[in-house]
Amino acid sequence: MSNSEERLLILKMLEEGKITSEEAARLLEALEGSAGSAQEGGGARRQRHPNFYDEIEKARQRLNEWKRDFNKKYSQKDFDRLVEEFCDKAERIGRNVASATLGIVDKMIDFVGSFVDTSAFNIFGSYAAEERSFEVQAAEGTDLTVEGLNGHILVKRHLDDKIMIRSKVRSPQNNADEILAFSEAGGAVSLKLNKTGNLSVSHEVFLPAIKLGTVKFETSNGKIYVEDCLSDVFECITKNSPVDLMGVTSDKIAVSTKNARIQIGYVIGRNIDINTNNSVIDMKNVKAETVKAVTTNGRIFIENVQNYGNLSETNLLLKTSYGGIKINMNDMDNRGYKVKAQTAGGSINLLIPELIYYNINKQGAGRSFVEAESNGYVNYPVKVNIYAETVNGDIEVVK
Numbered sequence: 001m002s003n004s005e006e007r008l009l010i011l012k013m014l015e016e017g018k019i020t021s022e023e024a025a026r027l028l029e030a031l032e033g034s035a036g037s038a039q040e041g042g043g044a045r046r047q048r049h050p051n052f053y054d055e056i057e058k059a060r061q062r063l064n065e066w067k068r069d070f071n072k073k074y075s076q077k078d079f080d081r082l083v084e085e086f087c088d089k090a091e092r093i094g095r096n097v098a099s100a101t102l103g104i105v106d107k108m109i110d111f112v113g114s115f116v117d118t119s120a121f122n123i124f125g126s127y128a129a130e131e132r133s134f135e136v137q138a139a140e141g142t143d144l145t146v147e148g149l150n151g152h153i154l155v156k157r158h159l160d161d162k163i164m165i166r167s168k169v170r171s172p173q174n175n176a177d178e179i180l181a182f183s184e185a186g187g188a189v190s191l192k193l194n195k196t197g198n199l200s201v202s203h204e205v206f207l208p209a210i211k212l213g214t215v216k217f218e219t220s221n222g223k224i225y226v227e228d229c230l231s232d233v234f235e236c237i238t239k240n241s242p243v244d245l246m247g248v249t250s251d252k253i254a255v256s257t258k259n260a261r262i263q264i265g266y267v268i269g270r271n272i273d274i275n276t277n278n279s280v281i282d283m284k285n286v287k288a289e290t291v292k293a294v295t296t297n298g299r300i301f302i303e304n305v306q307n308y309g310n311l312s313e314t315n316l317l318l319k320t321s322y323g324g325i326k327i328n329m330n331d332m333d334n335r336g337y338k339v340k341a342q343t344a345g346g347s348i349n350l351l352i353p354e355l356i357y358y359n360i361n362k363q364g365a366g367r368s369f370v371e372a373e374s375n376g377y378v379n380y381p382v383k384v385n386i387y388a389e390t391v392n393g394d395i396e397v398v399k
Contacts, residue, residue, distance in 0.1 A: 124150065124151075124170040124199070124200035127170035127171055127172060127174075127199075127200070128170070128174055129168050129169070129170050130168070130169045130170075130171075130174060130176035131166065131167065131168050131169075131176075132166075132167045132169070132176055132177075132180060133164070133165070133166050133167070134164070134165045134167070134182050134191060135162045135163065135164040135165070136162060136163050136184050136189050137161065137162055138161060138162055138163045138189075138207075138208045138210060138212070139187070139210070140210050140211055140212075141187060141211070141212065141213045141232070142163070142187055142188070142189060142212050142213055143187060143188040143189065143190075143212070143213040143214045143215070144163060144188075144189050144190070144207075144212055144213075144214075144215045144216070145188070145189070145190040145191070145192065145214075145215075145216045145218075146165065146190070146191050146203055146205055146216070146217050146218070147191065147192045147193050147201075147218050147219065148193075148201045148202055148203050148217075148218070148219030148220075148222055149193055149196060149199060149200065149201045149219060149220055149221075149222075150199065150200040150201070150219075150220060150221045150222060151168070151170075151200045151201050151202030151203075151219060151221075151222040152202045152203075152219065152222040152223045152224070152225070152241070153202065153203050153205065153217045153219050153222065153223075153224045153225070153236075153238075154203070154204050154205070154223075154225045155204075155205040155206075155207065155217065155224075155225065155226040155227065155229060156204075156205075156206055156207070156227045156228065157206070157207050157208070157209055157227065157228035157229070158206040158207070158208070159209075160206070160208060161208045161210075162206075162208060163189055163205070163206070163207060163208065164205070164206040165182075165191055165203055165204070165205050165206075166203065166204040167180060167191070167201065167202070167203050168200075168201070168202050168203075169199070169200070169201050170199060170200040170201075171195075171198075171199035171200075172198070172199070178194060178195065179193055179194055179195045179199065179201065180192075180193065180194070180201070181193065181194050187213070188213075191203070201219075202219075202222060205217075207228070207229055209228075209230070210230070211230045211231060211232070212229075212230065212231040212232070213231065213232050213233070214231065214232060214233040214235075215229060215231040215233065215234050215235070215250075216234075216235045216236070216237075217235070217236040217237070218235075218236070218237040218238070219237075219238045219241075220238055220239050220240070220241075221238075221239065221240050221241055222238060222241050223238070223241045223242050223243070223244070224236045224238050224241070224242075224243045224244070224257075225243075225244045225246075226244070226245050226246070226248055227246045227247055228246070228247040228248075229247070229248045229249070229250070230249050230250070231249075231250045232250065232251055232252075233250060233251065233252045234248055234250035234252070234253045234254070234269070235253075235254045235255075236254075236255055236256075237255075237256045237257070238256075238257045238260075239257055239258040239259065239260075240257075240258060240259045240260060241257065241260050242257065242260040242261045242262065242263065242279075243255050243257050243260070243261075243262045243263070243276075244262075244263045244264075245263070245264045245265070245267055246264075246265050246266060246267075247265075247266050247267070248264075248267045248268075248269070249267070249268040249269070250268075250269050251269065251270045251271070252269065252270065252271050252273075253267065253269035253271070253272045253273065254273045255272075255273070255274050255275070256274075256275045256276070257275075257276045257279075258276060258277055258278070259276075259277065259278045259279060260276060260278075260279050261276065261279040261280040261281070261282065261298070262274055262276050262279075262280075262281050262282070262295075263280075263282045263283075264282070264283045264284070264286065265283075265284045265285055265286075266284075266285045266286075267283075267285075267286050267287075267288075268286070268287040268288070268308070269286075269287075269288050269308075270288065270289045270290070270308050270309075270311075271288070271289060271290050271292075272286070272288050272290065272291045272292070273292045274291070274292065274293040274294070275293075275294050275295070276294075276295045276298070277295055277296040277297065277298075278295075278296060278297045278298060279295060279297070279298045280295070280298045280299055280300075280301070280323075281293045281295050281298070281299075281300045281301070281320075282301050283301070283302045283303070283305075284302075284303045284304060285303070285304050286302075286304070286305050286306070287305070287306045287307065287308050287309075288305065288308050288314060289307075289308040289311050289313065289314060289315065290314075290315045290317070291305065291314075291315070291316050291317065291318075292317045292318075293316075293317070293318050293319075294318075294319045294320070295319075295320045295323070296320060296321045296322070297320075297321060297322045297323060298320060298322070298323045299320065299323035299324045299325065299326070299393065300318050300320050300323070300324075300325045300326070301325075301326050302316065302318070302326070302327045302328070303327075303328045303329075303330065304328070304329065304330045305327075305329060305384070307335075307382055312381060312382055312383060313382075313383045313384075313385060314383070314384045314385070315385045315386075315387075316384070316385070316386045316387070316388075317387050318386070318387065318388045318389070319388075319389045319390070320389075320390045320391075320393065321390060321391040321392065321393070322391065322392045322393065323390060323392075323393045324346065324390065324393040324394040324395065324396070325341075325388045325390050325393065325394075325395045325396070326394075326395075326396045326397075326398075327386065327388070327396070327397045327398065328398045329384070329397075329398065329399050331384075331399045333382065334380065334381075334382070335380060335382045335383060335384050336373070336374040336376070336377040336378075336379075336380030336382070336383045336384070337352050337355070337372075337373060337374045337377070337383070337384050337385075337386065337397075337399065338372075338373040338374070338377055338383065338384070338385045338386070339352070339355075339370065339371070339372050339373070339385075339386045339387075339388075339397060340369075340370070340371050340386070340387045340388075341368075341369070341370045341386070341387075341388045341389070341395045341397070342367070342368065342369040342370070342388075342389050343367070343368055343389070343390050343391065343393060343394065343395050344367045344368075344390075344391045344392065345367075345391060345392040345393070346368070346390060346391075346392060346393045346394040346395065347368065347394045347395075348368050348370045348394070348395045348396075349394070349395070349396045349397075350370065350372060350396075350397050351396070351397065351398045351399060352372075352374065352397060352398075352399040353399060354374055354375040355372045355373070355374060355375070356372060356373060356374070356375050357370065357371070357372040358371045358372060358373070359371035359372075
């Protein structure tokens with residue numbers, strides 16, 4: 001196998017997730033070393049130009065340097081600022097690497113997100129953990145708000161008819177009762193924080209099998225995982241850590257994070273609004289009227305979206321940069337499609353039968369715009385409308 005073929009194999013393994021970027025960098029370094037030795041032995045000398053593999057190695061080295069620097073400074077009071085600085089640096093290098101090839105930024109930011117997510121508890125592990133429990137009888141339409149800080153929020157359903165919250169607090173003062181503020185009044189249950197700063201508050205939340213009112217979970221530098229939640233309105237917010245929703249049902253769903261992926265499966269929501277940056281949005285088996293998904297420096301992947309209730313239209317509004325958009329509808333139903341897609345530095349591929357193209361515009365500099373709809377679109381009883389936009393990425397829609 002030639003040197004170039006070996007490089008392509010390593011790249012393919014990296015993009016398929018079979019090896020990490022660090023492992024890829026080591027393999028490429030060894031490959032470059034063997035190639036360089038062979039050239040020196042033959043008396044040939046050439047200038048080595050920067051390439052994708054050099055960028056991977058540089059990015060890996062810079063991130064590890066920042067990580068070491070971060071660990072040295074974690075005792076400072078402004079933990080949140082340090083995390084933001086770290087992720088901002090990762091975003092800049094991510095954009096540079098993404099300009100060399102598509103897809104690597106996903107793995108780059110996953111590395112950052114996993115570092116923050118796992119290190120938060122190590123950083124605050126020097127503090128004693130104080131545990132507190134709260135429970136309240138739940139009724140249909142009860143509002144629920146739970147706040148965390150530098151810690152995760154894990155939500156599951158249980159067979160009891162109560163809302164139960166188990167909290168874990170780590171702080172230098174061992175003052176959990178001063179930090180946590182629990183209240184129950186007027187059909188609303190809340191667990192908020194009286195203090196912020198250099199401390200960690202994480203929660204496990206257990207919900208009954210009833211429909212709640214407005215449900216909101218908010219933390220930072222910690223993962224949010226929600227399983228089987230039924231409500232009128234659902235909102236979760238974190239940053240520098242991922243969000244994972246499974247079996248959430250609500251009229252309105254809003255999910256937001258930064259520098260980390262959002263993963264959604266078996267979710268039903270009339271209006272779903274998903275927002276992150278520097279990472280991936282991955283949605284599978286969703287029922288919705290409108291899905292709005294926005295990220296930067298990462299791909300958007302959507303599979304199997306069905307219409308919400310008896311509504312006749314589903315609208316997908318998708319936007320990213322330095323990443324591709326792929327929609328696989330797995331559609332065996334009789335639905336009509338209308339698609340508007342545009343990209344710069346990528347291609348557009350619509351694998352939808354009986355599609356009529358009204359506008360195919362190549363605007364130069366790698367810019368493409370496609371507008372198309374199913375033959376007889378207006379006569380279809382059920383419709384899917386897709387708007388997809390990216391930069392330096394491909395767009396693919398498969399029926």
